[in-house]
Amino acid sequence: MIFYPLGKYILLLKAVFRKPEKWNIYRKEIFHEMNSIGVGSVWIISIISVFLGMVTTVQTAFQLVSDLIPKSTIGMIVRDSTILELSPTISALVLAGKVGSSVASQIGTMRVTEQIDALEIMGINSPGYLILPKIIAAVVTIPMLVIISIGLSIWGGYLAGTISGAVTANDFIAGTIDGFRGFTLTVSMVKAVVFAFIITSVSAYQGFYTSGGALDVGISSTRAVVVSCIMILFADYLVAQLLL
Amino acid sequence: MIEIHDIHKTFGDNYVLKGISGVFREGMCNLIIGGSGSGKTTLLKCMVGLHEPEQGSVMYDGRDFTRMTFEERIDIRKEIGMLFQSSALFDSMTVEENIMFPLNMFTEMKTKEKKERVNFCLERVNLAGKNKLYPAELSGGMKKRVGIARAISMQPKYLFVDEPNSGLDPKTAIVIDELINELTEEYKITTVVVTHDMNSVMGIGDNIIFLYNGKKEWEGSNKEIAKTDNQQLNDFVFASKFTQAAKDKL
Known part of the structure; x- marks a missing residue:
């Protein structure tokens, strides 16, 4: 049951990575997609990241009731949970909704309106032309979004901690610096790249094999988000298990 | 044949x-x-x-x-050139970009030459001057004609x-x-x-x-x-x- 779609997905990826007809046209498409996927998602990622950091600080402070644990621990927990889990994973889940549904509906609409057939008749490798620029754009821009998310999330945590009085500014900053391991950032970036690939390739797969009409485009779009989210969480576990 | x-x-x-x-x-x-x-x-x-x-x-x-x-x-x-039932024009591109697309992909023509070819194809289907319109701004008959212009842009043998x-009034259909x-x-x-x-x-x-x-x-x-x-x-x-x-x- 799972092998048929898996096989189709692998064959689609094989076609995606076939040699492009003309690199300069693909390059133009990649920049266009970087703008759409990356720049177009900066605001939503910024807003959720700030709140994510604020909530993490407040809830960590609520749980640290013992006087034996220094308050700087709050900063440490916010930093590590943000870098390792919250920023890459929550950002990816949000982007699965925003970018994934857009990719699936865009390609699905092209399929049902015969635009993909038109590309193929011209002799163009349609999976390559439509999907490769999206994958490259996502793999480049989503890690950048995750870096922005990490910075804003920690800043949000600092803000919530100092405003509520749960932790002093000095304690929070000391906590974020103390015992920092650069490897956590590497893990975070690996996750971001893997999630970016999943979001674009899974959504493009759902869109590319749409058949029928407008209703089916909607179904593909919904399925793209659901499957991407499940795959992101599965990959999250896999990367954590392998790297940590 | x-x-x-x-x-x-x-x-x-x-x-x-x-x-x-x-x-x-x-x-x-x-x-x-x-x-x-x-x-x-x-x-x-x-x-x-x-x-x-x-x-x-x-x-x-x-x-x-x-x-x-x-x-x-x-x-x-x-x-090969092909005109689809739904015209299958690329929504995100103008008429000119649609017709120029196969030329961009498969020829080494200079921009000026490509524009001349686009204008020739548009004149041939009686749509001269419609270069900058998007498919959404065209009627059904115009979309078909742009589809034909795109199909002949590479001078097809087939x-x-x-x-x-389909979907056209009898007069436009005859055209x-x-x-x-x-x-x-x-x-x-x-x-x-x-x-x-x-x-x-x-x-x-x-x-x-x-x-x-x-x-x-x-x-x-x-x-x-x-x-x-x-x-x-x-x-x-x-x-x-x-x-x-x-x-x-x-």
Whole structure:
């Protein structure tokens, strides 16, 4: 049951990575997609990241009731949970909704309106032309979004901690610096790249094999988000298990 | 010239094409006609490689298209132009960008040359000056004409047209038919038109293949169609009282 779609997905990826007809046209498409996927998602990622950091600080402070644990621990927990889990994973889940549904509906609409057939008749490798620029754009821009998310999330945590009085500014900053391991950032970036690939390739797969009409485009779009989210969480576990 | 030999195609349990053979000649409008579900669009898609037939071959001037790899097919595809039923223009591109797209992909022409070619194609389909419009700003007939302009931009040897008149008023439909006929004769293109429009059949049907239940039921020209005694074809072509009366007067 799972092998048929898996096989189709692998064959689609094989076609995606076939040699492009003309690199300069693909390059133009990649920049266009970087703008759409990356720049177009900066605001939503910024807003959720700030709140994510604020909530993490407040809830960590609520749980640290013992006087034996220094308050700087709050900063440490916010930093590590943000870098390792919250920023890459929550950002990816949000982007699965925003970018994934857009990719699936865009390609699905092209399929049902015969635009993909038109590309193929011209002799163009349609999976390559439509999907490769999206994958490259996502793999480049989503890690950048995750870096922005990490910075804003920690800043949000600092803000919530100092405003509520749960932790002093000095304690929070000391906590974020103390015992920092650069490897956590590497893990975070690996996750971001893997999630970016999943979001674009899974959504493009759902869109590319749409058949029928407008209703089916909607179904593909919904399925793209659901499957991407499940795959992101599965990959999250896999990367954590392998790297940590 | 395009030759098809013994084309078979199934979708699951649905046996759509049951061994169709035929010859589509150069400089002629070759029509594939038939009722809904008779397999004419499937046959067209098998001919251009959008569907793979289970059996049979499609020969483009002696070159066996069905046995070729994706890379080998590219050379033939560059010689193919196609007008889709829905026009299939790229929504995100202007008229000019749509027509220029295959030129950008497959030629080394300079921008000025490409623009000249686009303007020539647009003039040829009577849409000069519409370069900067988007498909959403065009009427159905204009979309079809832009589709034709895009199809001829690479100077194709083979032109495939799927239901050119669907959704068009009779007057615009005749304009599209005449345009296809003119281009076919002018550039000596092998044109294959799938239609169930009787005006097209009578107007441009130099060579007609009639499909019935996935089989070739009849072959001939528009001059022969009125005299045929094939029951299935008569039922299809002269289905209305109006066309029956017209036939009786002949």
